[in-house]
Amino acid sequence: MSELASTGWTIKRTDAMVELILSHEEIVAAEFGESVVAGMAFDTSELDAEADIPAEIVKRARVVIVEVRTDRPASLRRLTRLHNENRALVIIAAVRDPSITAMQALLRAGINDVVALPLTRRDLEAALERIRSELERGTSEETARGKTISIIKSVGGVGATALLSQAAALYAQREGERGRTACLLDLDLQGGNAATHLGVNPDLTVSDLLDAGKRLDPAVLTSVAATHSSGLSLFGAPNELMPTDAVGTDQVCDIVHLAMTQYGTVFLDLPSDWTNWSLSLVAQSDIVFLVIELSIASLRQAQRQLSLLTKLGVSPDAVQVVVNRVEKQMFKQINLRDASETLGKPIGLSVTSDFALMNTALNRGTMIRDIKSKSAIGRDLGKMLDAIDMLLERGG
Incomplete structure (x- = not known):
């Protein structure tokens, strides 16, 4: 475990390709158990939904699952900034009860998928299975899509x-x-x-x-x-x-x-x-x-x-x-x-x-x-x- 300034903490694993970024409340409420899901290991970081995401996390990740509070403009701006500054990164937004309008806003922001909060192992596994298939097929954002x-x-x-x-x-x-x-x-x-x-x-x-x-x-x-x-x-x-x-x-x-x-x-x-x-x-x-x-x-x-x-x-x-x-x-x-x-x-x-x-x-x-x-x-x-x-x- 290493400190992220005074904003929270992270658990790092050498074989992780997924970064899971949630607030304290959502980490407590989550039910995903082991640190390997759908064959992929993931790091877990505790950060407030509006806190800046340290560059060290983004640099080592291939997939980021990040909490988004649709009622907080700063949280939405964080998501947009994450996408704009890291075009090759696969991003999954974790949201509580998103409205249709909010869902469309998230998709337009460039994210790859949405999972519901509180996070469950089943939902996490389904999302990572989809993303893993994309990664294996080489269809991340660098690859042209129809x-x-x-x-x-x-x-x-x-x-x-x-x-x-x-x-x-x-x-x-x-x-x-x-x-x-x-x-x-x-x-x-x-x-x-x-x-x-x-x-x-x-x-x-x-x-x-x-x-x-x-x-x-x-x-x-x-x-x-x-x-x-x-x-x-x-x-x-x-x-x-x-x-x-x-x-x-x-x-x-x-x-x-x-x-x-x-x-x-x-x-x-x-x-x-x-x-x-x-x-x-x-x-x-x-x-x-x-x-x-x-x-x-x-x-x-x-x-x-x-x-x-x-x-x-x-x-x-x-x-x-x-x-x-x-x-x-x-x-x-x-x-x-x-x-x-x-x-x-x-x-x-x-x-x-x-x-x-x-x-x-x-x-x-x-x-x-x-x-x-x-x-x-x-x-x-x-x-x-x-x-x-x-x-x-x-x-x-």
């Missing part, structure tokens, strides 16, 4: 999944020409139809990834993927309805994070109703497409969606509104300018309404361009792909 594109709907029935399916397949082909890969995870657990829209009938689905638990690894991920003719790897929605609130945030985030290590671009089709895990995924996405239509109900709900995204801290530049099923009529009750003014946001993407063409593609389970090589919808989808390229290049 980009994530989430599709959300203002209201159900706006055709978001149909658009996503077509756009993802087209983008996968574009990425293939660049020597890169893309996948689509259909996480609409109750209404997902991406596989059907693309004429794919997968033997395994997202539910098999959820069931894998700790067995989830690149081999399991690959075994579940169904390959579309465009080169897109498709992970279909469950064959049977699943309650969205029965799925844990860690479960879904583990799947998406693993997909990001295996594919250059990861498309996510999310449920219409918000869940803790869908909020978390959207907050971490590089691009969020909000699909709307020109109706009062859709615009009102889109306003609420945009307000929520702002509260979550999602960059306005990352959120792109896509107006679907735009009819070319001389006189319309609501036009694109009206929609832009209502939402207080420029709308640069729209998709022309062509019910016959889209419906034929969906019923056949094929791509629009295979039915009609040149069409207004095809042109508009091309603009979506160009927007993805531009936004991802701008975001680095």
Whole structure:
């Protein structure tokens, strides 16, 4: 044991790769027993939740589990500073009863995971198992990760999944020409139809990834993927309805994070109703497409969606509104300018309404361009792909 000035104490082990930093109260309340968990030894340091973390601790660590008090600005600043000054460090935040907003703030601060306080051996082991797999696969922050594109709907029935399916397949082909890969995870657990829209009938689905638990690894991920003719790897929605609130945030985030290590671009089709895990995924996405239509109900709900995204801290530049099923009529009750003014946001993407063409593609389970090589919808989808390229290049 060695002193840390007058702020607390630490227990050091020569084989430790994990640093556990908790206040006195949380150390007393913790139940993790031995100093080796999930095959990794860890040091334990007692520090107040706002106290500066000595450089000697950070220097020797590969993983830091640090207490964060979300009601204390100084504690949050400490976490942000720890991440900004140590980009290669794997950071796990230990928090008591975090709210959804607090959870998003922590994820945006650059941490890798969150564990609940008081700390238990089971939770600690689960977190370290996930981190150990990352370390073994070499997917720490020095390793490039794929980009994530989430599709959300203002209201159900706006055709978001149909658009996503077509756009993802087209983008996968574009990425293939660049020597890169893309996948689509259909996480609409109750209404997902991406596989059907693309004429794919997968033997395994997202539910098999959820069931894998700790067995989830690149081999399991690959075994579940169904390959579309465009080169897109498709992970279909469950064959049977699943309650969205029965799925844990860690479960879904583990799947998406693993997909990001295996594919250059990861498309996510999310449920219409918000869940803790869908909020978390959207907050971490590089691009969020909000699909709307020109109706009062859709615009009102889109306003609420945009307000929520702002509260979550999602960059306005990352959120792109896509107006679907735009009819070319001389006189319309609501036009694109009206929609832009209502939402207080420029709308640069729209998709022309062509019910016959889209419906034929969906019923056949094929791509629009295979039915009609040149069409207004095809042109508009091309603009979506160009927007993805531009936004991802701008975001680095």
